[in-house]
Amino acid sequence: MKNAKLFLISLVFVSLSNSVLLAADTASVTLGKVVELGCHRLERLVTLGKIDESFLTKINSIQITKLQPTKPTDPSFKVVVTQYSGADGTANQVDLMMDANGKGIAQTLRAGADAQNAPVWNDKDAVSLVENSLHYIFESNDSEIKLFVTGLSYLRLKQVNNDRGEKSARVQMNSTDSSKILEITMKEDGTVESANTVNP
């Protein structure tokens, strides 16, 4: 009986300790990191068949908005993933609602027309290219680039030709912490070729 009591006390103690650990983990994450976690969420949703595969291959842009939660269950971020638009000008979209740690808690699909003229990528899919560009800014020591980790608000993926005429991926990023646009150009395999800030 005594042992059972001790066991129950320990159970409560361990549960409380875990809650404390969880609470310690709830530090807010950067906007750039939330977008990366949004990409992971998107991949999981596609892999589990909850949204269409075109969300991996035909992404055009990702927008992130910081929300003002009023209760613990409210989302802290909204990440909107938009595909290339279709014939009527509308586009498939998914809104990902994320908690304070950047974990996906809900999603809403907004159906549009099937993407037209979305670039074809031979090596990596569109979402992996976006992830590569995000990893690049996370690893950068450049103070100007770091502003796009902390304040990332919007990114757009497009296909360009480099000066050798090869197909390249370019991710353009906007940040609330910078008046400039960051352009990251990658080979189709996701290797970064250049990163420059330009005036809008």
Added chain:
Amino acid sequence: MKKFLFLFFITTSNLTHSEVVWYPSPVEAYKLGEVYPEAQRLLFAFDYGHALVYEKLMLKKGDIKNPKDLEKELLSKVFNILNNPPHIKMDEGDIAPNYVYKFPLIINLFDWSHMLHQYVLDVLATSEDRGPLMIARINELYEKYKSNKSVMITDECKSMLFMDGHYFSKSFRRQFPSFNLLIWSYHWFQIRLYEDLLFPTKMERDVAVAKTIEQFKYLISDLPDSAEFEMMPETAIEAPSFAKIFPKIPAAFDNNHMLHDIVSDMITSDKVPTEKLRAEALRMGRMAQDPEAFKTKKCNQYNEYNK
């Protein structure tokens, strides 16, 4: 002629795979099983499950017509093992000869790293001292791990691009999502045990381990939905106290776990033909050992990104 054939056999079999040995074996080796038999048997089951799946996928390489059906079949085999886990460590060579042949370096890296995993758990589960002596003993084992450079997976932090940045990456997770989540649940279980076994009293450790076993069972109860991982679980996030006390060990474990995913991706990707597999596996194994490859200062901890 017989002598020549014998010598040829000995030479080629050594080239194929030579086992790594931790000598002398630590006095605590496999004592985890005496204190927490269910946890230890699950760890044995994971090794068995990994080898079994790799072998099945190797045999089916290039001929997987219906990944969904194959995943169902593989899961049913592995759940049989998880429901009746082995009492001893199985030899991968017995379960997965094709896999062992194609991945000789990686098998040695896994073996050496798994020994460190196991012995750290053994010490945490059984040490009478819960402070400096226990920490010193684990650091001693860690030094031994680091001394064998030829089979050591680096303890430098690598970014997740080590796992996801190759031309064959994500193949396994996209074709076999439930199985991938099962493997991530294994990894979660392994690293969560480090945190549980750091509790100061035996009673607290018992409760924590029991809770982790229950959570693990829940995670795999209704795959893929029951395991909500969106990325591979990381040691410093799931076992923060352990990571604080032993700051270099988490990266060594995470690199090991990423290498498991890399193996799964190479085996299942059509972009890696069978004849290229052995060479690519060597290249990836060397990359896992190379402290500079995919090195990151962020240590894969997302809270670090805020600094």
